[in-house]
Amino acid sequence: MLRRTALATLACAAGASIAKAQEVFPSRAVSMVVAFPPGGQADVVGRPVAATLERIWRVAVPIVNRGGAAGAIGNASVARASPDGYTLLMALSSMALLPEAARVNGREPTYTPEMLAPIALFAADPTVLVVPAASPIRTIEDFIADVKARPGQVSYSSAGNYSALHVPMAQLSQAAGLDMLHVPFQGGGPALTALLGGQVNCLASGPGPVAPHVRSGALRAIATWGRTRLAGFDDVPTLIEKGFPDCEFYIWVGLFAPAATPAPVIARIREASAQVARDPDFIRIMAASGNTLDFRDGEAFLRFYNEDAARLVRTVRALGRIE
Structure with a gap:
C-alpha cells in the first residue's frame, strides 16, 4: 500500500512538472516593479507599457512602485525575485551605476547588474x-x-x-x-x-x-545633456554646444527580468515588448508624454546597455564618495 501510494505521489508530481513545463507564459498576473514613486520617468513609461502588455497577454500587469535608496530597493527586489518571468523591472539608467556607488561609499551592493537580464529598451532621452x-x-x-x-x-x-x-x-x-x-x-x-x-x-x-x-x-x-538637440525641445541648447563636452547623460528606461529566467520566457517577454513598441495607442501615448520612443531589444539593447553602463561607472568613480 505504501509503495502504491509513493508511486501515485511520484506520478502526480511528474504530471504536475510536465504541466508546469507546458504552461504557456503568462498564465497569471505579471508584476512590473518601478523602483520609484509615481510620476517619474520610469513610471511615465512603465504605465503605458504595462497597459499594452495587458491587452496582448490578457492578464493583469500591475505597476508596483517600490521606491527608496535612489532605486536600489526596487532594483534589488527584482534581482532577487523568483526567475519565472512574473516579476519584471522597468528600470532607469541609474540601475547600472548604483552598485558601483555603493562600493565607492564602502558598502556591499544589494544587487549587481549581472543579476538582471536586459529585455527591451523603450526610451533613451537626455536629461x-x-x-x-x-x-x-x-x-x-x-x-x-x-x-x-x-x-x-x-x-x-x-x-x-x-x-x-x-x-x-x-x-x-x-x-x-x-x-x-x-x-x-x-x-x-x-x-x-x-x-x-x-x-x-x-x-x-x-x-x-x-x-x-x-x-x-x-x-x-x-x-x-544630449549630443544633439532634443526633439520637442528644439530651441533648447545642449551643454556640449555651450562648451561642456563632458556633460552628457541619458535617462533610459528599459525592461529587465531576473537573470536566471528561462530563455523561452525571456523570448516571450521580448516578443510582447516588440508588439508594444508597434502598438499605435502606445506610440501616441509616448509622443503625448514627451518621451521619444527608442525601442531596442536583443543584442542591440545589450550593446547600448553595456556601453552606457561603462560610462556611468566612470562617472560615479569620478564623483567619489558622498557623505
Missing part, C-alpha cells in the same frame, strides 16, 4: 535642466552666473544620491565649477513636485515628466 517659468533665469549662461553669485544657495532636487537626476547635475557642477545645494527625494515624481511647489530652484529630469509643465508655461527648459 533636461528646467527652472520655474517665473524665474529670471532664461539661459544656461544666466544659470551659471546666478549659481556663482550665490554659492551653496541655488538648490536642485533629485531622486536620491547617485540617481539619474543627481548625476547629471553633479557633472555640470564639476564641469562649470559650481557649488549647489543638492536636495534628494525618494523619486523623480516628488523631486518634480518640489520644484513646482517652489521648494527648490531647478531640476534635471527626463523629458517625459517635465514636458507637460514646459508646454503649460509652468517651467522653462534651459539646457539638455
